[in-house]
Structures are given as structure tokens and as C-alpha cells.
Amino acid sequence: xxxxxxxxxxxxxxxxxLVAIVVTTYLVGVSPLGALALAMxxxxxxxxxxxxxxxxxxxxxxxxxxxxxCPVLAGALALAxxxxxxxxxxxxxxxxxxxxxxxxxxxxxxxxxxxxWLGTWRLFPILRPSHRTVTHRLSTGIxxxxxxxxxxxxLLGADGPIRTSxxxxxxxxxxxxxxxxxxxxxxxxxxxxxxTRLHALVxxxx
Ligand SMILES: [Zn+2]
Numbered sequence: 001x002x003x004x005x006x007x008x009x010x011x012x013x014x015x016x017x018l019v020a021i022v023v024t025t026y027l028v029g030v031s032p033l034g035a036l037a038l039a040m041x042x043x044x045x046x047x048x049x050x051x052x053x054x055x056x057x058x059x060x061x062x063x064x065x066x067x068x069x070c071p072v073l074a075g076a077l078a079l080a081x082x083x084x085x086x087x088x089x090x091x092x093x094x095x096x097x098x099x100x101x102x103x104x105x106x107x108x109x110x111x112x113x114x115x116x117w118l119g120t121w122r123l124f125p126i127l128r129p130s131h132r133t134v135t136h137r138l139s140t141g142i143x144x145x146x147x148x149x150x151x152x153x154x155l156l157g158a159d160g161p162i163r164t165s166x167x168x169x170x171x172x173x174x175x176x177x178x179x180x181x182x183x184x185x186x187x188x189x190x191x192x193x194x195x196t197r198l199h200a201l202v203x204x205x206x
Contacts, residue, residue, distance in 0.1 A: 002187040004051070004061040011050025014183040015043050015176070038168065042176040045148070049180025052144065053188075056128055056135040067124055075117025081154045082109040136190060141181035149174030 002010075022039040025031040054060040055070075082089070090105035097104070134140055149170040156166045185191055 004054075007050050007054065007184055007187055008047065010183040010187040011047045011180045012043075014050070014179055015046040018046070018176070018179060034165075034168070038172045042172050045173050046176040046180035046183075049141070049145070049177035050183050050187075052141075052177075052181060053132075053135045053184045056133065057131045058128070063128070070124060071117050071121035074120040075113050077151060077155075078116035079109070079113035081151070082112050084155065132188070132190075136185065136188065138182075138185070138194065141178055141185075145174040145178040145181065148177050 019036075019039045022031060022036050026033065026036045051062045054062045055066045057063055086105055086109050089108060090101050093101035093104050093108070129135060152170045152173045153162065153166060156169060157163070162170075182191075185194075
């Protein structure tokens, strides 16, 4: 197993390559300045992706910090998204109950955030899979990356069609998390497994 520092280095190196590519495309006039700013700003998300798979190892740094940090992050995210849509929640409650429901809506938002924090805190140690199983699968990385993109869309979006800027930020968040995740699999040497499986898939039709 590669250690924490190795995964951090792989994450930084991978993101540096991304930034170099975006800088080049910006200088030749293919991509806008916003893309460069986005590439610079998403380093923490790449690093999160690079460290995420080792949440499954009880003595790893990601697991030790994740046990405390993930519930707080999940609760804060639930609170931020709920507050963003609180007027819609209050309006829906008012329509259902036939009365002004500002207090009930506030209570619902607070309860949702609290329940998310408590649920994540209680389930985190219980649901920890064996090392190098679920959290080290490409499919898991894709699903988590999409969830991150969806969360960013909910945080920044509004009613109606998604704005171009929100779409760009959401896609960048998903893509950089996945990039970091792939750097972790490569550092662990798991890309050999995927290469072998891909080779077997291709040659099985010969
Ligand atoms: Zn690992």
C-alpha cells in the first residue's frame, strides 16, 4: 500500500499536468481564462480524490481524519443545500398544511442537517469496507465524482435550466475528483488490473 505522502504527491503531480495542459490551451487561444482559474482552484478536489480510496483502511490518515471530518462535511453540505432551498420547502409545507410554515420549514432544515451529521458519524465505522475493495473500484470513483458534481450544482444552481457557469464548475469538480481518484489507483498499482482486464476483454473476441 502506498502511504499518505505518496498519494498526496501523485495527486499534486496529476493536477500539475492538468494545469499545464489548460495553461497551454489558454495560451494558444483554445480555452478561456475561466478554465485556467477553474483548473487552479480545483486542486483540493483532486487531492480529495487522491486520498478518498484509503478511507477504508482503519490506520490510514484519510480514515482517521475522515471519521471526524466526513460527518461534519456531510452535515454542513446538507445544511447549505437545505438553506438554499428553504423558501421552496416553506412554500411546499404551507401549501400542504394550509398555514404559514416558516417555523416548521426552519425546523425541517435544521433536522435534516443534524440527521445527516449523526447518520454519517454513526454509519462511518460500521460501513467501512475491507481494504482495497469497494473504495478502490473505478465504478465507485465515478459515482462519487458524479455525486460531488450534483452537490455543487445544487449549491450553485437555481430553478430553471442549468447556467453555463454552474455546469462548468460542476463538471470541473467531478472531473478533478475522478482524476485524483485515478492517480490513487495508479499509485497503488491497480491500473495493471484494469489493463489486464481490458486486454482480456479485447483478446476474448479474437
Ligand atoms: Zn489505496
